[in-house]
Amino acid sequence: MKSDIKASSIFRDPYLFCAFGFGSGLSPKAPGTAGTLMAIPLYLLLIQANTVVYALLVVFATCLGVWICQKASDRLGVHDHGGIVWDEMAGFWITMFAVPPGLLTISLGFVLFRVFDIAKPWPIGLVDRKVGGGIGIMLDDVLAAVYANLCLQGLLLITLD
Numbered sequence: 001m002k003s004d005i006k007a008s009s010i011f012r013d014p015y016l017f018c019a020f021g022f023g024s025g026l027s028p029k030a031p032g033t034a035g036t037l038m039a040i041p042l043y044l045l046l047i048q049a050n051t052v053v054y055a056l057l058v059v060f061a062t063c064l065g066v067w068i069c070q071k072a073s074d075r076l077g078v079h080d081h082g083g084i085v086w087d088e089m090a091g092f093w094i095t096m097f098a099v100p101p102g103l104l105t106i107s108l109g110f111v112l113f114r115v116f117d118i119a120k121p122w123p124i125g126l127v128d129r130k131v132g133g134g135i136g137i138m139l140d141d142v143l144a145a146v147y148a149n150l151c152l153q154g155l156l157l158i159t160l161d
Helices: 007-012 014-019 021-026 031-046 051-076 086-095 103-119 124-130 133-160
Strands: none
Touching (some): 007 014, 021 031, 021 086, 051 086, 051 133, 086 103, 086 133, 124 133
């Protein structure tokens, strides 16, 4: 399959369907942002669980993402095709780990994650350039999410004082 994938192919292939964020990665503009937006309603489901279950589910989704993204990349013949957004979804869920849910925190988490994912400060950019395969697709977003979560936690601590 080529990188100029048709939407019908995405919806017929379970690996591509998941990797493309259930279709959100088909967005013609800013597919990563669309994938992150797709993560929000799923996050609202995830937060119904306690923190331990949430963490286990996010770790599972992240590990599964390595496999899904690798399969999608192989099928497309392109490393980290722009439409692959499972990494953005998992990244948002990591960003929101142990953060009290609310419109403000979700909005801040969204913005912080997108800023770190796009700007790719060290070592995110290095990982993005040097690590291949499904792990490379996922790892830069995991690191961006950790940065975003730390910033969000810091903002919460400052505002609680």
